[in-house]
Amino acid sequence: MMLHWIKDPSAQFALIGALLFAINSAFQGDQAADTEDIIVSEARIQHLAGIFERGWQRPPEPAELQGLIDDFVREEVLYREAVKMGLDRDDTVIRRRLRMKMELLARDLVNAIEPAEQVLRDYHQRHIQKYTQPAQYSFEQIFLNSDQRPQVAEDARMVLTKLTAGGNPRKLGDNSLLQFEMESASVERIDRQFGADFSQQLLELPDNEWSGPLTSAYGEHLVKISARQPRRETEFSEVRAEVLRDWQQQEQNKILQTQYETLRDNYRIQISAASTTAISSEASR
Template sequence: MKSHWSRDPSLHFALIGAALFGINSLFSSSDSIDTESIVISESRIDHLAALFERGWQRPPEPQELQGLIDDYVREEVLYREAIRQGLDKNDTVIRRRLRMKMEFLAKDLVEAIEPSDAILQDYYQQRIDHYTQPAEYSFEQIFLDSDKRPQVAEDARIALTQLVAGADYRELGDNNLLQHSFSKLSSERIDRVFGGSFSLQLAELQPDQWAGPLTSAYGEHLVRITYYQPQQVPELAEIRADVLRDWQIEEQKKILQTQYETLRAKYQIEIASPATEVARQ
């Protein structure tokens, strides 16, 4: 059963995370590599069997279980000897792996606790622009190269007349790299393709009617909108999974930072001054 927090959960998470680290250190001390004893407890054997069953969808046979135990003993022996010989020292791969394990603890902690509806609603409202779905357009366009057309406005008027008379829009205008038609592009995407705030000009047009000229970074265009969906602000219930995921990511970052600052305070850290920069030639 997941807990619900009525207040900012960051502090709660940090405290629980610290507790987890404390519990982990207690258990770790019982397996100290300073002893020559390797004890394979009943709970450890049950854990090995459970991992096998999860992967193979059946319990291990007696000989398979014995193989798991033998492999674990081999791993433990080699692990302890590697530590004893200092093979873990100054190893970038091991250092990064251990850091990842510490950070995974924070991730698992956040995923285990679901925020209350009030907290998630507040998070959503503060970032509502991020979740707002921009307007979408499908449209056809005719490009008129203003660099080659001194009378581009008059040429546009003539082209509009031809379109009303039934001319094929793909046979009119000048060639360039733009497509003749675009399907369900967001206003942001349109502005990236056409430059500037081209989508704002589209917002002023009536659907299914040729209009223009509209100005882009390339020149002038005649445009007919064939589909339009206005900007939408979804309800939290519609995108709750996305909002929850974003909330968890942010909380994880807060926990990692809080835990880091707490652990860092235990150390006296000395950082040498950077070497004097070599004079430029």
């Protein structure tokens, strides 16, 4: 069951910390005070069975469950011996994997908390620009290569005349890799394809008639707009799932930073000034 979100930030962190401690204690319960004892708790067995069931869509048979337990014990024995031998030290892959597991634990706990609806609505309003739908256009375009047409403006007028007389627009322009027709294209997509600010030239064009020429990064264009959708702010209900994901990511980042700062206070960090100075000097050359 999802937990209702607590608005007090200190209460948030206290809740996350308590959950982290509880999970850690549950798994540490497999180990007795004597580090040579391996005790497979009921919680561990249920965890192993749950993993099997998610993968195979059925609970394990008794022999399969015993195999899972045996495999866990084997892994635990070899893991502890590897740690005693120091095989986990100075191994970049292991270090990064353990860091990832620490961070994923905090993220999973944040995802288990369901925020109040008003919290998400407030987040949506604070970041409304992110959830604003850009203007979109559907249009056709005829490309006129200005490098090959010294009188491109005059040529554009001639093409417009032919279009008015019913000419086929697909046969009146120059060859180009640009799309002849774009459907519900955002201004960002249009500018990526035709060059910066090309979409601004569409603002004043009439609908459903050929106009131009318009200048792009490639040459001149005659354009016929068939539909347009103005820029608009989305309703919360349209983007609630996206807002929830973004809110969770924000809270995860807060928790991870707090977690790191809290744990870091347990250590005395010493960084060689001589080494950093030498690296800085080398980089400046």
